[in-house]
Amino acid sequence: MNGELSNGRRSLKRWLLEGLVTLAIIGFCLGPLYWIFATSFKPMGTEYVIPPEFWPSKPTLQAYAVILGIQAPGAERASQEGALKGTTEIKASPHLNFLVPVRNSLIVSTSVSAGALLLASLAAYAISRLRFRWKIQSLMVLWVAGLLPAVIVIAPTFVLMRSLNLLRTLLAMILPNIAYNIPLTTWLLAVYFAQLPWELEDAAKMDGYRPLQIYRKVILPLSTPGLFSAGIFAFLGSWGEFMLASAVTMGVAEVQTVPVAILNLSFEYRYQWTWISAAICLSVGLMVLIALVFQRWVIQGLTAGSVKY
Amino acid sequence: MAVLFIIPALLFVTLFMYYPILQTFIYSLFSLHRTADWLHAQFVGLQNYIAVMKSEAFRGAFGFTLYYTVMTVFFELAIGLGMAIATFSVHPRLRGILRAVLVVPWAIPPIVSAMLWRWLFHADAGIFGYLLTATGLVSKPPAFLTDPTLAVHSIIVASVWKNASMMGILLLAGLASIPQDIYDAAKVDGARTWFRFRRVTLPLLLPTILVTVLFRSLWALRMFEESYGLTGGGPGTTTDTLSTFAYKYFFTYARFGVGSAYAMVIFAMVVMVAIVYVNRVKGNLRFKE
Numbered sequence: 193m194n195g196e197l198s199n200g201r202r203s204l205k206r207w208l209l210e211g212l213v214t215l216a217i218i219g220f221c222l223g224p225l226y227w228i229f230a231t232s233f234k235p236m237g238t239e240y241v242i243p244p245e246f247w248p249s250k251p252t253l254q255a256y257a258v259i260l261g262i263q264a265p266g267a268e269r270a271s272q273e274g275a276l277k278g279t280t281e282i283k284a285s286p287h288l289n290f291l292v293p294v295r296n297s298l299i300v301s302t303s304v305s306a307g308a309l310l311l312a313s314l315a316a317y318a319i320s321r322l323r324f325r326w327k328i329q330s331l332m333v334l335w336v337a338g339l340l341p342a343v344i345v346i347a348p349t350f351v352l353m354r355s356l357n358l359l360r361t362l363l364a365m366i367l368p369n370i371a372y373n374i375p376l377t378t379w380l381l382a383v384y385f386a387q388l389p390w391e392l393e394d395a396a397k398m399d400g401y402r403p404l405q406i407y408r409k410v411i412l413p414l415s416t417p418g419l420f421s422a423g424i425f426a427f428l429g430s431w432g433e434f435m436l437a438s439a440v441t442m443g444v445a446e447v448q449t450v451p452v453a454i455l456n457l458s459f460e461y462r463y464q465w466t467w468i469s470a471a472i473c474l475s476v477g478l479m480v481l482i483a484l485v486f487q488r489w490v491i492q493g494l495t496a497g498s499v500k501y
Numbered sequence: 502m503a504v505l506f507i508i509p510a511l512l513f514v515t516l517f518m519y520y521p522i523l524q525t526f527i528y529s530l531f532s533l534h535r536t537a538d539w540l541h542a543q544f545v546g547l548q549n550y551i552a553v554m555k556s557e558a559f560r561g562a563f564g565f566t567l568y569y570t571v572m573t574v575f576f577e578l579a580i581g582l583g584m585a586i587a588t589f590s591v592h593p594r595l596r597g598i599l600r601a602v603l604v605v606p607w608a609i610p611p612i613v614s615a616m617l618w619r620w621l622f623h624a625d626a627g628i629f630g631y632l633l634t635a636t637g638l639v640s641k642p643p644a645f646l647t648d649p650t651l652a653v654h655s656i657i658v659a660s661v662w663k664n665a666s667m668m669g670i671l672l673l674a675g676l677a678s679i680p681q682d683i684y685d686a687a688k689v690d691g692a693r694t695w696f697r698f699r700r701v702t703l704p705l706l707l708p709t710i711l712v713t714v715l716f717r718s719l720w721a722l723r724m725f726e727e728s729y730g731l732t733g734g735g736p737g738t739t740t741d742t743l744s745t746f747a748y749k750y751f752f753t754y755a756r757f758g759v760g761s762a763y764a765m766v767i768f769a770m771v772v773m774v775a776i777v778y779v780n781r782v783k784g785n786l787r788f789k790e
Contacts, residue, residue, distance in 0.1 A: 210591040214599060217584055221602045221666055225609075227628055228617050240626040243635065311510040318506035320788050330507050331786055337518045339775045341723035343744045344768045345521035347528060347751050347761060351537045352521075371517035374510050386788055403502065432610025434726055439752055451612045455730060458616060465620050472617060476609050483608035487601050494607070494667065495674040498716045 225476075232256070232469035239465045255470035261287035265461070290471055292446065293453035297431055297475070300365050300449055304430040305423045307370035308377045313419065315374075316381035317407045321393070331382070338375025342435045350439050360447055364440040369433055373426040376497050380425070383496060384418030385411060421489035425497070428479060450475040522768065529761035537757050549762040558738050558746065559763070565653065566742045566770075570721040573660045574714055580661065581668025582710075586698075588669065589676045600673070603666040611663065615730025618659035622646050622731075649739040652732050656740055660727050664720075668713055675709030676702070708781075715778040722770050743767045 231239050233251040236258075257263040264287055318324065319331050349368050350359075358364040388411065396406050412419070434451040441448045448456065454475065458468050483490055529549055531542040553559045588599040606614070621628050622645035630642025645655045679702065687701045725744035728734055734741035734749070741749075743763055750760030 207592075210595055213587045214591060214595045217587060217599055218602050220580075220584075220662070221605055224617055224621055224662060225605070227621060231620065242626065242631060244626065244628060244631055311513055314506045315510035318503045322503035322506070324503035327788065328786065330511065331788070332783070333519075334507075334510060334514055335786065336775070336779065337514045339719055339771070339778070340518055340522070341744070341764075341767050341771050343723060343725065343747045344525050344764045345518055346748070347537070347757055347764070348521035348524035349517060350751070351524075352516075367513075368517045371513040374514055378510060382788065403506070407506075428608060432613070434610065434612040434729075435748065439748075451610050454613060454616055458619075465623070465626075468616060469620065472613055476613055479608045479610070480605055483604045484601055487604050490604055490608075491600065491670055491674070494670055498671060498713070 225480075228469045228472050231465055232473045234466050236464065236466050239469075255466035256474070259288050259290040259457070259467050259471050259474070261289040261291070263287075265467075288457070288467075290453065290457075290474060293448050293450045294475065296362060296447060297450040300362055300369065300437075301427045301431045303362075303366045304369040304373060305426040307366065308373040308426040309381075309419055309423050311370065312374050312377035312422065313381050313412065313415075314407070315378050316385055317403075317411055319378070320382045320385040321406075321411070322403060331378075334378050335375050337371075338379075342372075346435055346439060349436065353440055359440055360442055360444045361440075362447055365430075365433070365437050365449065368436055369430040372433070373429050376429075376493075377422040377426055380422040380493055380496060381415070381418055384415055384422075388414050417489070421486065421493050424482060424486050424489060425493055428482065431479060525761045525764050525768075528757045529765050531758050533757040535755045542758075545758070549758045550765075553759060553762045553766070558741070559743075561738055562741045562743050562746050562763075563766075565740060566722060566724065566744075566767075568653070569657060569660070569724060569742065570718055572657045573664065573721050574717050576657070576661045577665045577668045577717060578710065578714060580665040581713075582672055584666065584669035585672035585676055586702075588673055600670075603669050603673075605666070606663050607667045607670070609663065611726035612730045614663045615659060615727050618655070618662070619646070619731050622655050622659075646732050647736050649736055652736060652740050656727050656731050659731060660721075660724070663727075664717065668717065671713045671716075672706065672709060675706050675713075678709075679705045712778070712781055715774060715781065718774050719771055719778060722774065723767055743770075 230245075230247055232255050233253070234245070234248040235250055235252050235254055238245070238248065238250075254263065258265055315330075315334060319327060345368075353359050353364040358367075392410050392414070393406055396410050401409065431449075432451060433449075434455075437449045438452045438455070441452055443456070445453070445456070454468065454471050457471055461467060527539055528537065530544060530546060531539040532545045532548070533539060533542050536542065584599075584603065588596055588603070591599065609617070622630075624630065624642060624644050624647065627642065627645065629645065633639045634642055643651055645651050683701060683705070684697070687697050692701070723744050724742050725748065728740045728742050728745050729748070732740045734745050738746075743766055747760045747763035747767065750756045750763060754760075
């Protein structure tokens with residue numbers, strides 16, 4: 193274990209071994225992503241050429257141009273579609289616009305993060321800072337919900353959204369996802385609030401502040417890092433949510449989020465892998481960037497949210 | 502007064518998580534075809550459950566779900582532990598790089614990971630098929646996603662990639678919390694690396710391993726996206742899980758009664774693991790007063 197040699201210097205052999213192990217892990221974690229990345233720059237059709245090119249000899253942004261709607265998906269595709277649709281409407285193939293699902297996902301994830309943070313921070317404040325009966329029980333009720341499988345709640349949620357006339361809207365994803373993210377965010381925030389110093393709060397109490405004022409003027413301003421890291425989890429969690437999003441969007445492109453749109457893109461265009469790869473790179477790039485930049489908080493939150501509690 | 506702070510969160514969680522469990526249970530007792538209006542539907546008691554349990558499809562999905570859970574959790578633990586130990590042992594500069602790299606597969610949404618692997622396992626142009634033929638191991642690329650046995654294991658491979666690094670992160674935290682002086686004492690005693698690992702590290706890491714395994718099992722039992730995105734349950738229904746069946750009964754066949762029976766079976770399995778898990782970690786759910 194713990195490989196530091198006693199004299200503080202490392203042998204060349206040790207460096208080599210550590211370098212190889214590091215490369216192997218990097219290869220394992222990033223290799224599959226590299227392959228999608230390389231595919232996204234291949235000219236359409238060349239992704240099927242055997243032997244495959246490990247980096248395209250003629251890299252192109254064609255796939256990105258197509259999925260962003262800058263370039264039409266191609267004439268042969270248009271004639272296919274015309275033939276399928278019969279005589280009623282023979283139009284040129286519509287431009288794809290992957291920015292629509294990206295926009296939808298951004299709206300959904302931002303609203304979910306904001307909503308979950310608001311509700312969870314209120315609950316977490318009470319749990320970590322106030323006295324009341326049934327405290328541990330209410331924490332348990334909030335926390336255990338986070339372990340429930342989505343499939344047990346999906347059908348009634350769908351029916352509820354239908355009766356509220358919210359199907360095919362972003363709200364149908366935002367409201368339930370706020371609830372899905374409350375358990376983890378409440379827990380993370382409660383732990384964070386609990387370790388804030390009591391002195392400021394005591395002083396605020398002396399000045400006659402009420403709990404809601406203390407929450408707003410003392411606790412929240414002191415908790416930016418905690419709120420931020422809990423928010424990242426809500427953001428990433430709702431960004432990747434698929435089961436509910438696929439059910440309530442009901443195939444309407446205008447309201448689809450990124451995961452649903454990627455799956456649809458692949459069904460609709462018969463697995464044009466350069467396009468799907470480009471879509472994956474666009475949508476995953478942002479998430480990977482967030483996770484890397486806030487790596488320390490992500491790791492802390494992951495650990496606190498599953499093993500430590 | 503304090504209760505007012507908690508009520509909004511409780512309300513949301515009850516409306517979108519606890520009430521739907523009850524509703525799903527009610528659906529499972531009725532015959533529902535193309536409707537969710539159970540008040541005007543025929544009450545069938547446990548008929549849906551009996552029909553489900555008797556079906557070949559259910560037994561297949563149940564078996565696959567269990568096999569998938571055992572296999573993925575085992576390999577994720579093995580690889581995750583290896584990566585955690587490696588990350589813990591290398592020079593701090595490399596450790597920083599590795600820790601960042603481990604976060605990446607976790608940050609990718611499950612359905613996107615499934616699509617990604619679908620391309621890697623492509624029958625004609627997939628990189629794995631190519632590598633296997635190029636090295637002369639097989640004469641033509643294997644049908645990773647259409648051969649029943651291969652499809653099952655392709656899904657397992659994809660899941661292990663997606664989750665092993667997350668396991669690694671959790672185990673790394675466990676390793677870091679083992680006090681340094683225990684190692685120092687073992688070193689003074691002249692304990693060899695392997696011996697130190699078996700007799701010192703592993704026993705101290707065991708509680709973390711147990712909680713991590715329980716936690717991952719909770720998620721593996723409900724697996725949905727990997728099958729749905731990678732094979733769509735095929736070939737036939739070989740890689741359908743209980744969750745993909747429930748989802749298909751809900752939204753493809755519009756049979757809420759049968760789908761709910763499937764969902765309740767998953768729920769029961771998850772609850773069983775969750776009870777053990779909650780009992781292990783709830784001791785830490787403590788706040789002042």
